Amino acid sequence: MNITRDTHVSFHYALEGTDGEVLDGSRDAEPLTYIHGHRQIVPGLEQALEGRAAGDTFRQEVPPELGYGERDESKVLELDREAFAGMPGLKIGLFCQIEDEQGEMRLGKVVALDTREVRVDTNHPFAGQTLVFDVEVVAVRAATEQELAGSDR
Structure with a gap:
């Protein structure tokens, strides 16, 4: 069976930077699974998996x-240290x-701090x-009907 919309796909991957450094992956764990055509993985990878x-x-x-998109400096937030x-x-x-x-709610990474402010980067x-x-x-x-019901159609 080929990968098309509404198929359940399992795959292993290694995610590398252009310098070849492995940044993430599933090779030492369970394969990643998703429902194809429902924007559950990055668009460029989903396009490459088609067929x-x-x-x-x-x-x-x-x-x-x-x-994961371009960096957006407006997603780097200056917050009062009191909030932490x-x-x-x-x-x-x-x-x-x-x-x-x-x-x-957004996930962010603390990139700078002082006694008054904390800078948090919420870019991926x-x-x-x-x-x-x-x-x-x-x-x-x-994919089963139950799997499709749980995906973003």
């Missing part, structure tokens, strides 16, 4: 606009959940990067 079948292996370079008063161990590199102006860690996916398709089957 593939179990056993296929390939490498795909994905530019930022088809991956109940957070012990506040330091550069710490990931934290913050609430934005619309009341939605891979935003602005061209990425290379080394992929092995493990299994492809029709």
